[in-house]
Amino acid sequence: MTSRYGRELxxxxxxxxxxxxxxxxxxxxxxxxxxxxxxxxxxxxxxxxRFIDTWALIADLLGRTERIHVFPDVANLPLRGxxxxxxxxxxxxxxxxxxxxxxxxxxxxxxxxxAMGGPVRSGPEALQSLEEAIAIIRAFWSGERTIAVEGEHxxxxxxxxxxxxxxxxxxxxxxGKPRAxxxxxxxxxxxxxxxxxxxxxxxPAMQRHIDEGAAAAGRDPSEIRRxxxxxxxxxxxxxxxxxxxxxxxxxxxxxxxxxxxxxxxFIFWPAEEPLAQLERFAQEVVPALR
Numbered sequence: 001m002t003s004r005y006g007r008e009l010x011x012x013x014x015x016x017x018x019x020x021x022x023x024x025x026x027x028x029x030x031x032x033x034x035x036x037x038x039x040x041x042x043x044x045x046x047x048x049x050r051f052i053d054t055w056a057l058i059a060d061l062l063g064r065t066e067r068i069h070v071f072p073d074v075a076n077l078p079l080r081g082x083x084x085x086x087x088x089x090x091x092x093x094x095x096x097x098x099x100x101x102x103x104x105x106x107x108x109x110x111x112x113x114x115a116m117g118g119p120v121r122s123g124p125e126a127l128q129s130l131e132e133a134i135a136i137i138r139a140f141w142s143g144e145r146t147i148a149v150e151g152e153h154x155x156x157x158x159x160x161x162x163x164x165x166x167x168x169x170x171x172x173x174x175x176g177k178p179r180a181x182x183x184x185x186x187x188x189x190x191x192x193x194x195x196x197x198x199x200x201x202x203x204p205a206m207q208r209h210i211d212e213g214a215a216a217a218g219r220d221p222s223e224i225r226r227x228x229x230x231x232x233x234x235x236x237x238x239x240x241x242x243x244x245x246x247x248x249x250x251x252x253x254x255x256x257x258x259x260x261x262x263x264x265x266f267i268f269w270p271a272e273e274p275l276a277q278l279e280r281f282a283q284e285v286v287p288a289l290r
Contacts, residue, residue, distance in 0.1 A: 001255065001289055005222040007264035011286050012039025013278055014073060014229060014269035015061075019052040026064055028274055033065040035282035040065075041073030041103065041192075041229065041267045044080075047112040055080075055088055062096040070096075073229065073267065074103035074174035074192065078118040078126075082133035082154040086140035090165045098167030102137070103192050105174040106130040121153075127180055129153035134171060134187050141165050172227060178209045185213025190225030192267075195243065198228075203261045226262050230254070231269035234280040244271075247284035254289055 001009055013032045015025050029040055040061060044054040058070050075085055085102070092100040106126035107113060114120050121129060132151030139147040139156075143164045148157045172190035175181060176198060184191045191210055198206060211221040232243025232250075239245030242253060257263045270277035 001258060003226065003258045003264035004260065004262040005224075005226065005264065007222065007225065009258060009289055010038040010265045011282075011289075012037050012041055012227075012265065012267040013281075014041045014043070014231075014267050015274075017042050017051045017054050017057045019050060022052065022057075024274065025057065026061065028278060029061040029065055029068070029070075031275065031278060032282070033068040035278070037068060037282060037286070039101070039227075039265070039267060040068055040070045042070070044072040044074060044076045045109070045112075046076060046079050047109070047116045055092075058100070059092060059095070062092060062099055065099075067099075069099045069101050071101035071103045071172070074105035074172070076107065076113075077105060077130060077133055078107040078113050078121065079116055082136040083140065083156055083159065085133070086137040087162065089137070089169055090141060090161070090163060093165035093167060093169055094163050098165070100165075101170045101172065103172045103174055104130070104133070104137075106180065119153075123177065125153070127177075127183065130173070130175075130180070131183060131187065137171065141169060170225065172225065176206065181206055181209035182213030182216070185210040185215070185219065185221070185224060186217040188224065190227055190265075192227040192229065194229035194269075195231055196229075200242070200257070200261060207262050225264060227265040227267060228257060228261075228263040229267045229269055230257075231271060233271040234277055234285065247280065247288075250281075250285045251288045254285070258289075 015028050042054050054072050089102050110120045132154045136149045139149050140161045147159050170189040172192040173184045173188045174192050214221045239249045268281045
């Protein structure tokens with residue numbers, strides 16, 4: 001099956017970086033790798049006291065898996081900074097043999113960011129910082145000996161980036177406002193919203209903004225990957241909501257998300273019993289969609 005944009009479907013798992021459940025996270029990553037999923041996404045909220053650092057966990061999971069790619073879903077730009085995100089991403093890609101991707105956001109939960117010493121930005125400032133960060137990250141990965149990028153929020157001058165990634169790392173933006181979606185179409189490799197806020201009802205308008213941004217930049221909209229974080233439960237019996245029902249309901253729903261809404265990648269976030277839910281997703285839902 002392909003999406004509305006003609007892209008083959010791929011699948012992944014969302015793993016919660018809870019410090020009290022590290023062995024669960026490790027077991028999920030190994031099993032997702034064994035089951036043939038393509039991606040693991042991990043949310044990045046450094047101010048959440050229950051969470052271990054996402055980037056440290058990504059390094060740990062990359063070292064325990066063989067094939068699957070791992071990415072922050074999505075990286076916290078205001079607390080990480082553009083140049084350090086670029087350096088860390090390139091390093092993880094080198095260490096893993098090309099299995100790191102970059103989900104990137106402009107920031108949220110601003111009071112928590114402030115509490116950790118980060119900047120508090122308005123909507124326009126956050127969008128501008130995101131565009132500047134993309135420019136720096138791409139320059140950092142370019143293989144150039146020395147780079148310089150001047151911005152209002154992020155700048156580098158005379159920077160020697162160091163080792164480049166060993167594969168073309170994708171940049172997927174977790175954004176939802178019209179101007180940020182148009183930025184995605186212009187500059188990013190993909191879009192990664194979550195079903196909790198990017199609902200089936202409002203996704204078509206969001207996709208149009210991405211497509212308009214791509215067209216304005218002379219890009220084919222099919223170049224842009226459309227990933228979707230889908231949180232729910234696979235169960236037996238009756239369907240109780242859009243993402244709570246038996247495997248055949250999930251197959252039907254994700255088929256609609258691909259053919260009608262245009263998504264080509266589904267990152268499953270189990271609402272309960274993550275290992276059992278992973279098994280059902282990978283063995284009862286994914287094969288029917290492939």
